[in-house]
Amino acid sequence: MSYKTILVHLDKKSIAEHRVRIAANLAIAEDACLIGVAMIGISTLTFQQAHIDEKDPVLASHLKFLHERAARFVREFETEVKRMDAPSYEGRIVDGEANQGISLLGRVADLIVIGRTNLEEKSPIVAPDFPEYVMMNSGRPVLIIPPGYEKDTVGNRVMICWNASRESIRAVADAIPILKRAELVQVVMYNVDNEPDVNAELAGSDIALYLARHGINVEVLPPQKNKHIGTALLELGKQQSTDLLVMGGYGHTRFREFLLGGVTRTVLGESDIPVLMSH
Numbered sequence: 459m460s461y462k463t464i465l466v467h468l469d470k471k472s473i474a475e476h477r478v479r480i481a482a483n484l485a486i487a488e489d490a491c492l493i494g495v496a497m498i499g500i501s502t503l504t505f506q507q508a509h510i511d512e513k514d515p516v517l518a519s520h521l522k523f524l525h526e527r528a529a530r531f532v533r534e535f536e537t538e539v540k541r542m543d544a545p546s547y548e549g550r551i552v553d554g555e556a557n558q559g560i561s562l563l564g565r566v567a568d569l570i571v572i573g574r575t576n577l578e579e580k581s582p583i584v585a586p587d588f589p590e591y592v593m594m595n596s597g598r599p600v601l602i603i604p605p606g607y608e609k610d611t612v613g614n615r616v617m618i619c620w621n622a623s624r625e626s627i628r629a630v631a632d633a634i635p636i637l638k639r640a641e642l643v644q645v646v647m648y649n650v651d652n653e654p655d656v657n658a659e660l661a662g663s664d665i666a667l668y669l670a671r672h673g674i675n676v677e678v679l680p681p682q683k684n685k686h687i688g689t690a691l692l693e694l695g696k697q698q699s700t701d702l703l704v705m706g707g708y709g710h711t712r713f714r715e716f717l718l719g720g721v722t723r724t725v726l727g728e729s730d731i732p733v734l735m736s737h
Contacts (some may be wrong), residue, residue, distance in 0.1 A: 466566040468531040479610035494535035496528035542646025564596040576605035599632035622655035627708025629736040707735035
């Protein structure tokens with residue numbers, strides 16, 4: 459498999475700059491089309507349904523500001539990816555808010571690249587649950603870049619959190635294009651005796667063989683035991699100089715509230731390392 463369409467969410471240059479470069483470098487490596495999407499941040503359909511006049515001077519002024527801001531994000535994106543000589547790219551301004559908009563557009567992409575919401579930012583453009591929502595609703599692999607991440611590439615040293623679940627193998631399969639170019643891919647398993655889908659006697663050898671057949675340089679780390687897997691995984695990733703975590707995203711949606719697994723919640727909330735998740 460390969461990535462032929464990569465979608466990246468656009469917002470403030472100070473926040474999105476490295477995210478755009480990461481997405482562009484992936485597009486260059488994969489000879490893929492890169493689509494940069496700036497959401498308006500609010501759906502004009504909302505006003506129509508509520509019978510609110512969009513021509514109201516105050517509202518019209520606010521909508522103009524939102525459109526102009528999105529247009530600036532697209533211009534900045536196009537300038538940067540042109541400078542990087544991306545093979546194919548397109549900038550889009552899309553009506554609506556980011557959660558649903560990126561999830562829907564991402565369904566016709568091979569990979570979605572987004573940032574994790576910075577809860578310390580005074581006026582974040584996206585909702586606090588943005589990464590969770592996209593991961594749970596897009597049906598596509600989501601590469602989540604943490605706030606403050608300053609590298610322009612990912613995937614040189616990759617760590618797979620493996621438990622043989624459906625979500626776990628989905629994430630691994632979705633990451634294959636990145637894993638093939640990695641210098642080293644490490645597989646780590648936690649509490650294998652408690653994992654119903656893991657053969658403790660063969661722990662890691664099955665997924666290692668699967669990856670090796672793809673030409674991937676893989677190393678299986680000794681099985682780990684820890685009650686707090688999410689925290690332990692992040693610490694291990696730092697120790698191993700990991701620049702990408704690959705793991706399944708666990709949980710389910712109930713209306714707009716999320717019930718996430720503890721490991722998923724910890725990694726999404728605290729990781730300083732980019733994470734590729736699939737659900």
